[in-house]
Amino acid sequence: xxxxxxxxxxxxxxxxxxxxxxxxxxxxxxxxxxxxxxxxxxxxxxxxxxxxxxxxxxxxxxxxxxxxxxxxxxxxxxxxxxxxxxxxxxxxxxxxxxxxxxxxxxxxxxxxxxxxxxxxxxxxxxxxxxxxxxxxxxxxxxxxxxxxxxxxxxxxxxxxxxxxxxxxxxxxxxxxxxxxxxxxxxxxxxxxxxxxxxxxxxxxxxxxxxxxxxxxxxxxxxxxxxxxxxxxxxxxxxxxxxxxxxxxxxxxxxxxxx
Numbered sequence: 001x002x003x004x005x006x007x008x009x010x011x012x013x014x015x016x017x018x019x020x021x022x023x024x025x026x027x028x029x030x031x032x033x034x035x036x037x038x039x040x041x042x043x044x045x046x047x048x049x050x051x052x053x054x055x056x057x058x059x060x061x062x063x064x065x066x067x068x069x070x071x072x073x074x075x076x077x078x079x080x081x082x083x084x085x086x087x088x089x090x091x092x093x094x095x096x097x098x099x100x101x102x103x104x105x106x107x108x109x110x111x112x113x114x115x116x117x118x119x120x121x122x123x124x125x126x127x128x129x130x131x132x133x134x135x136x137x138x139x140x141x142x143x144x145x146x147x148x149x150x151x152x153x154x155x156x157x158x159x160x161x162x163x164x165x166x167x168x169x170x171x172x173x174x175x176x177x178x179x180x181x182x183x184x185x186x187x188x189x190x191x192x193x194x195x196x197x198x199x200x201x202x203x204x205x206x207x208x209x210x211x212x213x214x215x216x217x218x219x220x221x222x223x224x225x226x227x228x229x230x231x232x233x234x235x236x237x238x239x240x241x242x243x244x245x246x247x248x249x250x251x252x253x254x255x256x257x258x
Contacts, residue, residue: 087119
């Protein structure tokens with residue numbers, strides 16, 4: 001019951017009615033022991049961490065809807081990595097200039113069916129897929145943005161790997177920050193406040209470690225040209241001001257309201 005109450009609280013469903021509903025659901029799932037419930041919760045936490053990593057690829061920091069979870073669970077079942085999801089996201093925005101779950105899902109499932117497992121293979125497929133439509137100004141701009149994001153991600157990954165090799169203290173701090181971020185995402189009330197305070201302390205420790213290694217505090221910061229969309233061109237389903245400005249500069253007509 002303690003585990004069930006904690007889970008309902010983390011899911012924002014802490015009420016007598018929801019407790020009763022989920023108690024029956026857990027019974028139907030065969031969660032009759034503490035160990036079984038704990039294993040279920042561990043799987044649930046791993047899934048939520050994965051959902052969060054995927055949504056951050058799209059520039060979102062929120063909980064997914066049930067339908068969005070369905071898409072992401074399908075990708076996990078097929079062994080589709082976040083690296084491939086990022087590549088498919090770039091392919092989608094380059095093709096249609098906006099976010100669409102069904103379109104993204106189609107790209108990923110087609111790649112999986114064709115045995116495409118790396119971004120390099122996906123690029124090669126695009127090059128050999130036959131004659132393409134002339135590239136629009138928006139597609140070109142979004143492709144340039146995607147290439148800039150990829151270059152920044154590659155640089156940050158290289159810097160992280162360098163720090164991990166140079167400092168066991170940094171590696172331990174990085175692990176603690178990951179766990180803390182998970183607690184912040186799940187926590188509510190005082191538990192969330194405590195986790196946020198712990199995160200600030202860990203970030204201060206990381207700054208001290210960077211200083212010891214002769215690196216500036218901002219060395220691991222991702223600095224997009226546009227902080228509004230993170231160089232994705234879109235905020236949600238609307239064109240970002242940076243994309244509208246870039247289209248205007250190349251003489252592309254922009255509809256009223258973006």
